[in-house]
Amino acid sequence: MAEAAAEIDAALDVLIPRPEGPESRLFEAMRHAAIGGGKRLRGFLVLEGARQFGVGRDSALRAAAAVEMLHAYSLVHDDLPCMDDDDLRRGKPTVHKAFDEATAVLAGDALQANAFYALAEPETHADPAVRAELCRGLARAAGPRGMCGGQMLDMLAGEAGGPLEEAEIGRLQLLKTGKLIEFAAEAGAILGKAPPQLRHAFAAYGRDLGAAFQIADDLLDATASAEEAGKRTGKDAEAGKATLVGLLGIPRARLHAERLAAQAAAHLDALGGRADLLRALADYAIARRS
Template sequence: MSAVLVEALREAAAEIEDTLDTLLPPEEGPEAKLAAAMRYATLGGGKRMRGFLVLESAKPFGVARASALRVAAAIEMLHAYSLVHDDLPAMDNDDLRRGKPTTHIAFGEATAILAGDALQAHAFAILADEDTHSDSAVRIELVRRLAIASGPRGMCGGQMLDMLAEESNEPPTEASIGRLQLLKTGKLIEFSAEAGAILGKAPSQQRHALCAYGRDLGAAFQIADDVLDATATAAETGKATGKDADAGKATLVGLLGLDRARSQAERLVAQAREHLDSLGERADLLRMLADYTIDRRS
């Protein structure tokens, strides 16, 4: 990974962490345990790739850093809620996440369900607050897009497909896996790359370009994740690996094999980069991020 990207990711992650720390409710009052679980689930980990996408997609349009950071934090809260719920015993039943016990292990199942619910609401509250942007038309567009990306035709729909695929006796197809992954993780990544353009009231051609970049990046990222699951160790990724194969989970790696899955991810990365052409060098970090997606080891 390029040293420039390493430094930019590190700096963005630190800023997003500070913003999350400020925006998450304090551990105060009789309901402090809920705030503690929300903070545990959100702070202190993760690559913050979604938040980084917001910051970098905002840069070409001169968006105030504080605005972009609030949106980045809201998306990271939404993402954190989805992980808390995905890890629950009734769902994927994971004990380990980012190298530490999952939220329901640390706080109990009921509090984990509730912390996820509260993180979702809090993410929308942050987007809706006028501190995020002075123009209400911008704020409502962010809310609308996040709600769609995470709802029944987005992330939740994808999680449903994932659960059904595991129960199903029918073999998955490239199309069914693609749709599952587009909904489950792709829509939120797509929105993250679009959010900066919304904040910056970008021309629609550039907004669509960032959207398309996010879609291809998300698809490449998911394939790379499956490749990592099949090839890396838990020590490298900080979470259990080899789980997909153990669970008989439908992935493109399982369907196409490692080599063809890798070359498909490479094609997607090349395509993602092309969408950025009209943004010139202001999008260099987004290009580097696309390359990194398939080079990473964690």
């Protein structure tokens, strides 16, 4: 994953250049948000999925970088004072702290647009049907029935203060983080023009992996130090945020995450040994300490 992260950073360095002139501030803020740091789980999923189908490395890296730009934009906006109001992200000051609030709004907006631009350009794939399908998948994962919808539910749950039920929390997290992880797992199959049943297997893997990953994230928030996690921790409990960890308690939540990770790995049974790395990723998702 560290190797993949370095390759993704190199791709982002090309996709978010350092232009001359006054608007360089916007590009610097985009680079601050997108380059360096982060586990690159989503980008790694794109690359590993693409490898299963013999997709060229440059194509896969552009798609991986696009998904990471989309993810970085969501973090910049989630960290804004009017949202989660966070000062620290990936061990660095958040964009509105390092720059200012207006620049953070714009850098997030520009990262979203740039993600679609990276997918839609001919360099990403010679077949325009593949590019259109990538744009469609990313737009669905990012929009009101995906990430934005999940973040809205999260804000409303925080305001209402009442406890959410397990099914509601599951839906919130499926939208907020699950849909983009699902798309990241599916993108390699789209790039490789995989048959529908394989594409669906990767999507199902991503869905379960994303759910396991989210619980692991909430477990970290409840148990790790800010130094370990590279961001403020303990904030879910402090904000009265609804998480499965809060609802089920730490041991049962951990068990649930383990079950989801096993289920994620099982979706890739048909691929045999080729998918060992992706199966190992499911284990890593729940064992990590940051």
